[in-house]
Structures are given as structure tokens and as C-alpha cells.
Amino acid sequence: MQALPVQTAELKADQDIVREGDHPTRCCVLLEGLACVYKLTAEGRRQIMAVQVPGDIPDLQSLHLNTLDNSVGTLTPCRLGFISHDAIRELCRAHPRIGGILWRETLVDAAIFREWMLNLGRREAYGRLAHLLCELVARLRAVGLVQDDTCDLPLTQAELGDILGLSTVHVNRTLQELRAAGLITLRGGSLTVDDWAGLAAAGEFDPAYLHLQPRRT
Structure with missing residues (x-):
């Protein structure tokens, strides 16, 4: 299997990786550090929806959704790998099992989100x-x-x-x-x-x- 073209970058803590309303053409993989998915109220109050750990792909939905409905930012200094949507799509076409792995990733994210809803609402x-x-x-x-x-x-x-x-x-x-x-x-x-x-x-x-x-x- 040919290696994916990955561009790496290092970000400081409290920096946005992508913002709500963006139209990304690539996904990021968290290689080091902690990041978060969040939304802001009109008054600027933040609700963190998910904490991302190394190995996570916090903006995987951008592969199929043209406009982001949340922001992704760093909580600590982070090292990130960016992979273009075109490269990911080509990989999934050539190796369907990879597409299955990415689909599983989104399902696990949804399971975690459901548990967070219970945690916030009932505990x-x-x-x-x-x-x-x-x-x-x-x-x-x-x-x-x-x-x-x-x-x-x-x-x-x-x-x-x-x-x-x-x-x-x-x-x-x-x-x-x-x-x-x-x-x-x-x-x-x-x-x-x-x-x-x-x-x-x-x-x-x-x-x-x-x-x-x-x-x-």
C-alpha cells in the first residue's frame, strides 16, 4: 500500500485547527497532545463536545459534509498530520477495508457523544x-x-x-x-x-x- 501524503504541523495550546463554517479540503489526525471539538454560544461561551487523544481524527465528517458545524481546537501543544480529502477518498476506493475502519471511527464517536449527553444531562x-x-x-x-x-x-x-x-x-x-x-x-x-x-x-x-x-x- 502506498503511503498517504501527510503534511505535519505543530500548534500551540488554545489554537483553532478548523472553525465552524469552514469548508475544509483535508482532514487532520492528532499525533500528539490533546484537542477538542467545541461550539460557542452567541455570547462566546464555549461548550466542549469531545476531547480528542492521539490517533483521533476530529474532523473526519468534513470528508462528506461540505461545511463544518463545529470548531476543533488544541487544548495542549499538539502535533497534527493533515491528509487531503482526495487522498483519503482514493485510498478508500483502492482499499475498501480502510473505508470500513473510518466508518467505525464515526460510529464510536457517536457512541461517545451519546454517553456524554447522559453524563451532562443526568449525573x-x-x-x-x-x-x-x-x-x-x-x-x-x-x-x-x-x-x-x-x-x-x-x-x-x-x-x-x-x-x-x-x-x-x-x-x-x-x-x-x-x-x-x-x-x-x-x-x-x-x-x-x-x-x-x-x-x-x-x-x-x-x-x-x-x-x-x-x-x-
């Missing part, structure tokens, strides 16, 4: 945050970025608030509650899960919706 702040942390650790573990239940998670309390629909004060208080319960240690942009079973119970976390596949060794 209290304590459970919301516990569930989010469980999910991020599970997804980072799947791509080899968790060591001994510890991973880099340099998200600010304001960013957590934009994800969970909570004020910064409420996020701070909830983090303190999770720490006091002995579930997590969050220090210097590093998260350690001290009690996985307890954190999962607090967030009612069941990883089935992530449809993770075991890593091959």
Missing part, C-alpha cells in the same frame, strides 16, 4: 467528573499513554468546566471531593487514579461504549 457534578476522568484514562491507556495508572492530563479547571457545563468554582470543589475520597491525585498536569474501582463506581463508568480493542504486542 451530578461528582459523577460527571469521575466519569470523564475514567473515560480519558481508558482512552489514553488504549494508545499507550498511561503508566502505572498515571497519565499527563494538563487540562485547566476552566477547560474541565467547559466540558462538564460547570463553573470553575464547582469544578475546583468537585476535584477536592474526589481527592478527599482517595480516588485521584491531580498535580502539575499529571493525573493518578488511586482507586480505579471507586472512581468508576462514582461515575457509573462502563467502558463498553468506547468499543476499545486490545492493543497488539
